[in-house]
Amino acid sequence: xxxxxxxxxxxxxxADTIRQTHRLYAPVRLPDQVAFGEIGEGDPFTLDYANAxxxxxxxxxxxxxxxxxxxxxxxxxxxxxxxxxDSVPTxxxxxxxxxxxxxxxxxxxxxxxxxxxxxYLARRQATVVVALACAAPRQTCFCHAVGGDPYSGxxxxxxxxxxxxxxxxxxxxxxxxxxxxxxxLSEADAGHLATAETIAEAAHEKxxxxxxxxxxxxxxxxxxxxxVWGEIAEKCIACGTCTYLCPGCHCFNIQDRVLANGGIRLxxxxxxxxxxxxxxxxxxxxxxxxxARWRQRVLHKFAYLPENVGMxxxxxCGRCITYCPVRLDIREVIARLRIExxxxxxxxx
Amino acid sequence: MSAQEVAGMxxxxxxxxSMEILRIEDExxxxxxxxxxxxxxxxxxxxxxxxxxxxxxxxxxxxxxxAPFGIATSPVEEGFIRFTINRAGVVTQKLHSLxxxxxxxxxxxLGNWYPTELMRGKDIVIIGGGxxxxxxxxxxxxxxxxxxxxAYGKITVVYGTRAPxxxxxxxxxxxxxxxxxxxxxxxxxxxAPNWPHHVGFVPTVVEEVAPSSDNSIAVIAGPPVMxxxxxxxxxxxxxxxxxxxxxxxxxxxxxxxxxxxxxxGNKYVCLDGPVFSLAELDELPPxx
Amino acid sequence: xxSLPTEIQQQIADWLSTGEIDLFIGWEQGSVPxxxxxAFVRDPQDxxxxxxxxxxxxxxxxxxxxxxxxxxxxxxxxxxxxxxxGLMQEGQWTRENLRIVxxxxxxxxxxxxxxxxxxITLEExxxxxxxxxxxxxxxxxxALADTIHDMCQTCNRRNPNIEDVHLGETLPETPVDDxxxxxxxxxxxxxxxxxxxxxxxxxxxxLCFACRNACPLCYCTVCFADxxxxxxxxxTSEAEDVQFFQIxxxxxxxxxxxxxxxxxxxxxxxxxxxxxLDKLRLDAQEVFGYTAGVDPEAQPPLRTYRQDxxxxxFL
Numbered sequence: 001x002x003x004x005x006x007x008x009x010x011x012x013x014x015a016d017t018i019r020q021t022h023r024l025y026a027p028v029r030l031p032d033q034v035a036f037g038e039i040g041e042g043d044p045f046t047l048d049y050a051n052a053x054x055x056x057x058x059x060x061x062x063x064x065x066x067x068x069x070x071x072x073x074x075x076x077x078x079x080x081x082x083x084x085x086d087s088v089p090t091x092x093x094x095x096x097x098x099x100x101x102x103x104x105x106x107x108x109x110x111x112x113x114x115x116x117x118x119x120y121l122a123r124r125q126a127t128v129v130v131a132l133a134c135a136a137p138r139q140t141c142f143c144h145a146v147g148g149d150p151y152s153g154x155x156x157x158x159x160x161x162x163x164x165x166x167x168x169x170x171x172x173x174x175x176x177x178x179x180x181x182x183x184x185l186s187e188a189d190a191g192h193l194a195t196a197e198t199i200a201e202a203a204h205e206k207x208x209x210x211x212x213x214x215x216x217x218x219x220x221x222x223x224x225x226x227x228v229w230g231e232i233a234e235k236c237i238a239c240g241t242c243t244y245l246c247p248g249c250h251c252f253n254i255q256d257r258v259l260a261n262g263g264i265r266l267x268x269x270x271x272x273x274x275x276x277x278x279x280x281x282x283x284x285x286x287x288x289x290x291x292a293r294w295r296q297r298v299l300h301k302f303a304y305l306p307e308n309v310g311m312x313x314x315x316x317c318g319r320c321i322t323y324c325p326v327r328l329d330i331r332e333v334i335a336r337l338r339i340e341x342x343x344x345x346x347x348x349x
Numbered sequence: 350m351s352a353q354e355v356a357g358m359x360x361x362x363x364x365x366x367s368m369e370i371l372r373i374e375d376e377x378x379x380x381x382x383x384x385x386x387x388x389x390x391x392x393x394x395x396x397x398x399x400x401x402x403x404x405x406x407x408x409x410x411x412x413x414x415x416a417p418f419g420i421a422t423s424p425v426e427e428g429f430i431r432f433t434i435n436r437a438g439v440v441t442q443k444l445h446s447l448x449x450x451x452x453x454x455x456x457x458x459l460g461n462w463y464p465t466e467l468m469r470g471k472d473i474v475i476i477g478g479g480x481x482x483x484x485x486x487x488x489x490x491x492x493x494x495x496x497x498x499x500a501y502g503k504i505t506v507v508y509g510t511r512a513p514x515x516x517x518x519x520x521x522x523x524x525x526x527x528x529x530x531x532x533x534x535x536x537x538x539x540x541a542p543n544w545p546h547h548v549g550f551v552p553t554v555v556e557e558v559a560p561s562s563d564n565s566i567a568v569i570a571g572p573p574v575m576x577x578x579x580x581x582x583x584x585x586x587x588x589x590x591x592x593x594x595x596x597x598x599x600x601x602x603x604x605x606x607x608x609x610x611x612x613x614g615n616k617y618v619c620l621d622g623p624v625f626s627l628a629e630l631d632e633l634p635p636x637x
Numbered sequence: 638x639x640s641l642p643t644e645i646q647q648q649i650a651d652w653l654s655t656g657e658i659d660l661f662i663g664w665e666q667g668s669v670p671x672x673x674x675x676a677f678v679r680d681p682q683d684x685x686x687x688x689x690x691x692x693x694x695x696x697x698x699x700x701x702x703x704x705x706x707x708x709x710x711x712x713x714x715x716x717x718x719x720x721x722x723g724l725m726q727e728g729q730w731t732r733e734n735l736r737i738v739x740x741x742x743x744x745x746x747x748x749x750x751x752x753x754x755x756x757i758t759l760e761e762x763x764x765x766x767x768x769x770x771x772x773x774x775x776x777x778x779x780a781l782a783d784t785i786h787d788m789c790q791t792c793n794r795r796n797p798n799i800e801d802v803h804l805g806e807t808l809p810e811t812p813v814d815d816x817x818x819x820x821x822x823x824x825x826x827x828x829x830x831x832x833x834x835x836x837x838x839x840x841x842x843x844l845c846f847a848c849r850n851a852c853p854l855c856y857c858t859v860c861f862a863d864x865x866x867x868x869x870x871x872x873t874s875e876a877e878d879v880q881f882f883q884i885x886x887x888x889x890x891x892x893x894x895x896x897x898x899x900x901x902x903x904x905x906x907x908x909x910x911x912x913x914l915d916k917l918r919l920d921a922q923e924v925f926g927y928t929a930g931v932d933p934e935a936q937p938p939l940r941t942y943r944q945d946x947x948x949x950x951f952l
Contacts, residue, residue: 064873239847251609
């Protein structure tokens with residue numbers, strides 16, 4: 001695989017080139033956060049940032065999207081007038097490997113099996129994802145404990161790695177290969193490659209030590225009846241912030257909105273943290289308390305998704321840890337569960 | 350809508366087909382349940398629609414919402430598809446207010462189905478309660494009228510409701526009562542005038558009828574309390590968990606295993622179910 | 638470390654061992670900088686986990702609804718205590734079932750201000766400590782008083798008005814010049830400007846409901862936002878849903894909000910929610926002469942009628 005050199009100074013020019021044929025999203029530094037925004041002519045953006053507050057899944061699986069538009073007719077309740085699907089050619093520049101792995105997860109959930117989600121897949125197929133490896137993992141980063149890595153290329157089409165005033169760009173997919181080849185870049189020289197290597201090593205040194213989650217998926221379901229879930233969830237206020245910011249969370253609601261001459265059926269984010277998520281019309285709720293709902297969150301991410309699609313539902317980005325209003329830390333949850341599963345194993349022997 | 354548009358819709362599992370209401374009538378005396386017979390507006394979609402007994406569809410009323418309903422017809426009944434709707438919430442209330450000629454939406458067929466292949470060469474015990482009988486009607490019709498009655502052994506049915514007026518599909522029940530190739534046992538909770546059949550709760554009647562578990566498959570569908578008390582009876586009669594099937598319900602939205610809402614353990618009721626054997630349910634957490 | 642003084646630890650432990658309370662809700666050290674986390678202590682031996690310092694921002698009274706009918710001990714700052722009285726005013730809690738440790742609060746730290754002062758985002762704030770009256774980040778330090786939340790800088794109720802024991806010293810209640818200055822600024826705008834300000838502020842909201850769930854007075858079993866019959870809003874981050882929710886929640890708290898600010902601190906997007914709630918709090922004072930969370934016997938103005946209620950607010 002060819003290794004190209006992308007000088008940092010050429011980023012504005014790269015943006016201009018991209019914008020001739022594609023819609024461009026890149027990180028923008030705002031007063032109190034970094035957010036991915038659409039880049040117009042001359043708009044500033046930066047690749048010098050930790051992570052965006054909102055995960056990049058928003059660009060592929062927005063908080064709300066119209067699935068269909070319908071017209072109102074007397075006695076007819078199925079006159080669909082449009083099914084908007086977004087397949088505008090797009091480049092997303094500079095997302096972190098954790099966010100890209102989140103897309104890998106969504107690819108499997110929405111793109112595998114008997115049914116495929118056309119809204120997500122259209123955006124995904126129309127987009128070149130240029131991921132940016134992490135030279136400086138943070139205290140809240142734990143991608144390495146859930147099957148990821150600060151230099152992982154999963155889910156991206158291209159991976160950029162920090163070097164001396166430049167990035168080394170390597171394609172991860174055929175799409176990425178073709179895109180890189182079209183840019184007229186030079187190949188990376190030995191010096192830049194060596195620097196990139198050194199930076200990568202230092203980045204891995206910075207990772208906070210944490211035992212990998214591997215193996216947990218086989219033991220968690222045995223804890224289903226345990227009281228540990230109620231204890232874990234006691235301080236959770238069920239606000240859904242963790243769900244909204246998580247690159248892997250993808251549960252959604254379908255609601256109809258009536259407008260003047262018809263309306264739309266829209267898909268919007270929902271979450272297992274909310275009490276009403278599983279409540280039946282009869283009032284019966286299979287998950288009647290927050291402990292049961294936290295159990296679902298953990299089991300879905302650490303047991304069911306590994307079994308069903310072969311990867312964890314958590315990518316270790318740390319957003320939920322930073323933004324939870326009550327500082328409920330999923331790393332502490334995993335550590336607690338490890339103790340519980342070990343205790344249970346001991347008890348059974 | 351052009352043929353192209355119709356074909357395009359096939360690639361989008363969220364788009365409902367247009368269905369015309371042929372008939373909408375009260376199914377029960379207390380009018381909480383209505384039966385809808387629907388026909389396809391687009392012939393191509395009717396031709397492409399192929400389902401198995403036990404599956405469900407999402408019925409859609411644009412501007413109100415969607416809800417899942419078990420298919421009450423058998424695939425051998427051509428030209429229409431039947432659902433029985435319990436008026437409980439927003440969508441069902443709207444469906445109840447519609448009339449013949451109105452057009453609604455339908456997505457399907459969804460979910461898995463009753464294991465009729467496994468039932469070949471075996472005796473079949475069908476136990477139903479209340480308005481969960483919808484897909485059981487589909488199953489019975491398929492077994493009797495599918496052109497292969499000889500492929501199956503003895504068919505025993507126990508169906509119970511609180512009162513005679515709450516029985517679903519009474520003309521069908523009466524017709525089956527008279528047949529010799531199916532052993533029907535209808536029951537109501539308490540005595541009622543002119544009731545010629547059983548009186549008693551379903552678990553009690555099952556115990557009285559005592560169907561043999563030898564080379565048998567059982568399908569049970571009903572309110573949770575009925576299932577809870579029927580299972581010990583089945584065990585007593587010698588039925589193993591692999592021999593008993595049930596149809597689960599859970600809150601649903603997408604119906605295709607994407608929205609993450611209806612899961613029981615790592616299985617989605619809409620995709621891996623709604624039909625599960627008790628042995629399969631044993632492997633799953635009690636979260637329904 | 639910010640452990641509780643021995644005598645307070647002992648008091649809480651005694652309440653638990655004698656069964657006067659089944660549970661004590663306090664704060665303990667969290668895993669991210671400058672944020673304590675709620676602690677639920679049932680074993681007297683666990684009281685050593687509890688802390689009190691400027692990172693203890695959560696209003697723990699929001700958890701009381703979960704333990705209705707039980708005997709609960711709780712630690713409250715001045716603002717939190719008002720919420721307990723608010724709950725008593727609405728018949729949600731009885732005094733006998735509560736054991737309250739009151740703490741005088743000089744203000745709780747706003748981690749965003751620290752990050753902002755360093756020119757970084759919250760994600761990039763890897764480490765920070767409170768040492769006496771300063772916030773120390775590496776080799777930089779800030780006066781704690783400069784990093785506390787805006788709402789704490791204009792606080793005029795630093796001491797709890799309901800408690801069984803008091804931790805530490807009582808703080809002087811220095812009169813605050815203009816506690817509703819932020820509201821006054823908005824009132825001075827034209828109607829169009831005010832609407833634009835409201836739109837701009839709420840445009841950051843993504844309807845996660847952290848504000849509602851952190852609020853002690855939002856205790857409805859089924860919130861209007863969660864109903865389907867009728868369905869009041871869809872759960873998108875679009876203006877029509879967000880504005881509807883924010884306006885309705887604000888008005889549902891009219892005359893009931895005690896101004897604790899938990900909602901504003903809980904919001905992950907930094908929406909200035911107290912701007913709107915404080916407007917209605919000011920209205921309650923000016924129109925009905927009423928302040929929520931002060932007198933357990935008093936009734937919120939929208940729940941009662943007096944013959945001499947002012948009529949000039951009606952069109």
